[in-house]
Amino acid sequence: xxxxxxxxxxxxxxxxxxxxxxxxxxxxxxxxxxxxxxxxxxxxxxxxxxxxxxxxxxxxxxxxxxxxxxxxxxxxxxxxxxxxxxxxxxxxxxxxxxxxxxxxxxxxxxxxxxxxxxxxxxxxxxxxxxxxxxxxxxxxxxxxxxxxxxxxxxxxxxxxxxxxxxxxxxxxxxxxxxxxxxxxxxxxxxxxxxxxxxxxxxxxxxxxxxxxxxxxxxxxxxxxxxxxxxxxxxxxxxxxxxxxxxxxxxxxxxxxxxxxxxxxxxxxxxxxxxxxxxxxxxxxxxxxxxxxxxxxxxxxxxxxxxxxxxxxxxxxxxxxxxxxxxxxxxxxxxxxxxxxxxxxxxxxxxxxxxxxxxxxxxxxxxxxxxxxxxxxxxxxxxxxxxxxxxxxxxxxxxxxxxxxxxxxxxxxxxxxxxxxxxxxxxxxxxxxxxxxxxxxxxxxxxxxxxxxxxxxxx
Ligand SMILES: Cc1ncc(COP(=O)(O)O)c(C=O)c1O
Numbered sequence: 001x002x003x004x005x006x007x008x009x010x011x012x013x014x015x016x017x018x019x020x021x022x023x024x025x026x027x028x029x030x031x032x033x034x035x036x037x038x039x040x041x042x043x044x045x046x047x048x049x050x051x052x053x054x055x056x057x058x059x060x061x062x063x064x065x066x067x068x069x070x071x072x073x074x075x076x077x078x079x080x081x082x083x084x085x086x087x088x089x090x091x092x093x094x095x096x097x098x099x100x101x102x103x104x105x106x107x108x109x110x111x112x113x114x115x116x117x118x119x120x121x122x123x124x125x126x127x128x129x130x131x132x133x134x135x136x137x138x139x140x141x142x143x144x145x146x147x148x149x150x151x152x153x154x155x156x157x158x159x160x161x162x163x164x165x166x167x168x169x170x171x172x173x174x175x176x177x178x179x180x181x182x183x184x185x186x187x188x189x190x191x192x193x194x195x196x197x198x199x200x201x202x203x204x205x206x207x208x209x210x211x212x213x214x215x216x217x218x219x220x221x222x223x224x225x226x227x228x229x230x231x232x233x234x235x236x237x238x239x240x241x242x243x244x245x246x247x248x249x250x251x252x253x254x255x256x257x258x259x260x261x262x263x264x265x266x267x268x269x270x271x272x273x274x275x276x277x278x279x280x281x282x283x284x285x286x287x288x289x290x291x292x293x294x295x296x297x298x299x300x301x302x303x304x305x306x307x308x309x310x311x312x313x314x315x316x317x318x319x320x321x322x323x324x325x326x327x328x329x330x331x332x333x334x335x336x337x338x339x340x341x342x343x344x345x346x347x348x349x350x351x352x353x354x355x356x357x358x359x360x361x362x363x364x365x366x367x368x369x370x371x372x373x374x375x376x377x378x379x380x381x382x383x384x385x386x387x388x389x390x391x392x393x394x395x396x397x398x399x400x401x402x403x404x405x406x407x408x409x410x411x412x413x414x415x416x417x418x419x420x421x422x423x424x425x426x427x428x429x430x431x432x433x434x435x436x437x438x439x440x441x442x443x444x445x446x447x448x449x450x451x452x453x454x455x456x457x458x
Contacts (some may be wrong), residue, residue, distance in 0.1 A: 007322045009414055010315035014061055020044050027374050035453025036438060038369055038379050047377030048413065048421055050406040053345040055101075055258035055265055057410030059303060063262065066306045070299030073292075080292035083301035086308050090240070091217075091247040093270035095277035099288055100295030102218055102256025103128040105269035108288070109214075109254060112279040114138045119173050122181040122216070123148070123161045124188040127387070129181070129216060129254075131447075143169065148189045151339045151350045151401060156230040157195035158341075159186030159223075161202055170209040180206050183216040184223035184246065188383075190403075191219070191324075191343020193226035196234065196245065203249045212273065217253040220246060221260040222344030225317035240312040252276075259345070262307030262410060266300050316411075320344070323418055324408055330422035336429050345407055349425070351384065352402035355435055360385045360398030362437025366454060368404045368428065371435050376424030380406045386440075387449040394445075 022030070022045060034040035043049065049056070071078040084096045099105040106129050114120070116137035123144040125133065130140040143165045147155040161182055170177060182202055186192045206213040224242040227234050234242060247253065252271030257263045271277055281291055288295040296304075310316060321344055328342025337350040351364040358364040365382030372378045384402030391397070406421065428435075436457050443452035 007319055009411075010313075010319050011060070011411060019047055021047065022377055024374060027377060031370060031373055035441070036366070036370055036456065037449075037452055037454060038373055038381070039450050040453075041373075041379065045377075046373070046379045048417055049379050050346075050408060050421065051379050051381050053259060053407040053409050054256065055263075056412065057258075057262055057264070058412050059262065059264070059307070060310055060411075062310070063303045063306045066302040067299040070297060070302050072298045075290055075292055077292050077298045077301070079298035079301040079305075083305045086305040087268060087270060090243065090308060090312075091253060091270050092244065093247070093252055094272045095270065095274075095281075097269040097271075097277070097280055097284055097291070098294030098296055098301060099267045099269060099284070101258060101265060102216075102254060102267040103132060104288055104295060105254040105256075105267050106132040106216075108280050108283045109252075109269055109271075109276075110136050110138070112283055113178050113276055115178075117176060118178055119169070119176045120179065120181060121161075121166055121169050121177065123159055123183055123186050123194065125181075126183060126187050126216065126218075127447075129183070141169065142188075144186065144189050148186065148192060149400065151190070151337065151348070151353070151403075154340055156193075156341075157198060157226075158192035159184070159189055159194040160198040161194070163198065163201045163205065166202065166205055170205055170211070174209050174211075177209075177211055179212045179214050179251075181214045181216055183218075185219045185226070185344045187218070187345075190339035190348045191222075191345045192339075192341075193223045193230070193344065195231055196227055196242070196249075197231070199246060199249050212251040213249065214271075215246065215250045215253040216255075217247070218256045218259040219344055220253075220255075221311040221317060222321065224312070225314075225321055226344065229321070238312070239314055239317050243312055257304040257307065259410075260308075260311045261304045262311050263300065263304045266296050266304045268294070268304075320410065323413075323415070326415070327406065327408070327418050327422055330419075331425055334422075334426050334429065336425060339403065347406045347408075348383070349380075349404040349406070350401065351382075351404050354429065354432055357433065358435065358437040360389070360402055361396065362439070362457060363402070363454070364437065365402045365404050366438045367435045370438075370456075371428045372404070372424055375428050376420070378406075378421050378424045380404045382449065386452060390443075390445070390448055 257266035365384035
C-alpha cells in the first residue's frame with residue numbers, strides 16, 4: 001500500500017489551553033502601551049506565540065506522569081540517576097552536570113576554562129554563548145560556511161563550519177584556543193543543520209591540533225533528523241543512532257533542555273575531561289546547586305529524562321521538521337523572502353528584503369514584527385539591528401541581516417494554526433509599502449532588544 005500523503009501530528013490532545021481572541025484596536029492599544037516592543041506585551045494579548053521555541057513546548061502525558069515520580073532529595077536523588085543514565089546513554093559522556101538552563105551550562109564551562117584573550121571558534125555562537133565568552137574577555141569567533149551568511153543561498157547543511165577557515169584559525173591562533181564548538185542546529189544562522197561529514201572534519205582538525213571539541217547540542221535531535229533526510233547513506237539509521245554518532249565525535253556538550261529536551265526548564269553540561277569536570281562542579285555548587293540537582297527540581301529531571309527519549313522518536317521529528325518546512329513553503333510560494341531552506345525550529349523572514357524602503361537604522365525587523373502582531377495577534381521576534389546593532393562604545397550600525405524569526409513551539413500548534421500564521425504574514429506582505437520604520441525612545445546599553453521602547457515614524 002502506498003503511504004498516505006498527509007503528515008499528521010503524531011499525538012492526540014488530552015488537555016487544552018484556550019486562546020484569547022482580540023481585535024485590531026485592542027492589539028494596537030496593547031502594543032502602544034508596551035512601547036511597541038512585543039517582549040513587553042502581556043502574553044494573554046498574543047494569539048499565536050512564535051517568540052521562541054525555548055521552554056514553550058507541550059509535555060507529553062508520560063512526562064506529566066513522570067513529574068509525580070520526582071524525588072526531591074537534596075543529595076543523591078533517584079531522579080538525578082534516572083536523568084544521568086538517559087543523558088549518558090545518549091551522549092556517551094562521562095560527567096553529567098545538570099543546570100537550570102543552557103546558558104548556565106555555558107557560564108559554568110566558560111568561567112571554569114577560559115582565560116582573557118582566548119578564542120572560541122564556532123559555526124555561529126548563539127547570543128548567550130557569545131555573551132558568556134565575552135564576559136571572560138575572550139573572543140567568540142563565527143566560522144560558518146559562506147552560504148550560511150546568505151539568506152537566499154540553498155545548501156542542505158547551511159550550518160556547516162568552514163573547515164578551511166577553522167584550519168587557518170587553529171594554525172594561526174592555536175595556542176589561544178582552549179576548545180572548538182559547533183552549534184547543532186545553527187540557531188543564529190537560521191536553524192540550519194550541520195552534516196556528519198562536517199562534524200567529522202571538525203573532529204579531525206581538533207585531533208590534529210589536540211583541541212577538545214564541544215557541541216552546543218540544544219537541537220541535536222532536529223540536526224540528526226536533517227542528516228537522515230539529506231545525507232546519502234544515513235537514511236536507514238534511526239535519529240537516535242545518528243545523534244549518538246554525533247555525540248561520539250565530541251568531547252562534551254552544553255545543552256538547553258528547553259529545546260530538544262522537550263521540557264519547560266533545564267539543561268546540562270556533559271564532558272569527558274576529569275579536571276574540567278571537577279572545576280565545573282565546584283562552580284555548580286557555588287551558583288546552581290548541589291551536583292545531583294543543579295538548580296532543578298527532581299521532577300524537572302524526570303521530565304527531561306522522558307523528553308530526551310521522546311524527542312528522537314521518528315514520527316515526532318517527521319512532524320516537527322515538516323511543519324516548519326510547510327510554513328516556509330507557504331511563505332516562499334507567495335514570494336515572501338525567507339532564509340532557505342527553512343530551519344528546524346523556525347522560519348526566518350528577511351525583513352530587509354521585504355521592506356527595502358525602511359533603512360536598517362529604522363528597524364525593518366521591528367516594523368514587520370509589530371505589523372504581524374497588529375494584523376493577526378502573531379508574535380515573532382526581530383533578529384537584526386536592534387538585537388545586534390549597538391556596540392560597546394555606544395555607536396550603532398546595521399547588523400549583517402534584518403530577520404524576523406517565527407519559532408515554532410514543540411507539539412503546541414496544529415496545522416490550522418500554521419495556516420493562520422501564513423495568512424497573517426501574507427496579509428502583511430500585501431501592504432508592505434504602507435509599513436513605516438521606528439525610532440528607539442529608550443533602551444539599556446546591553447541586550448537592548450528585550451526592554452527597549454519604540455515610536456513609529458510618521
Ligand atoms: C543554540 C543555543 N544555545 C544556547 C541557548 C541558551 O539556552 P537557554 O535559553 O536555556 O539558556 C539557546 C537558547 O535559545 C540556543 O538556541
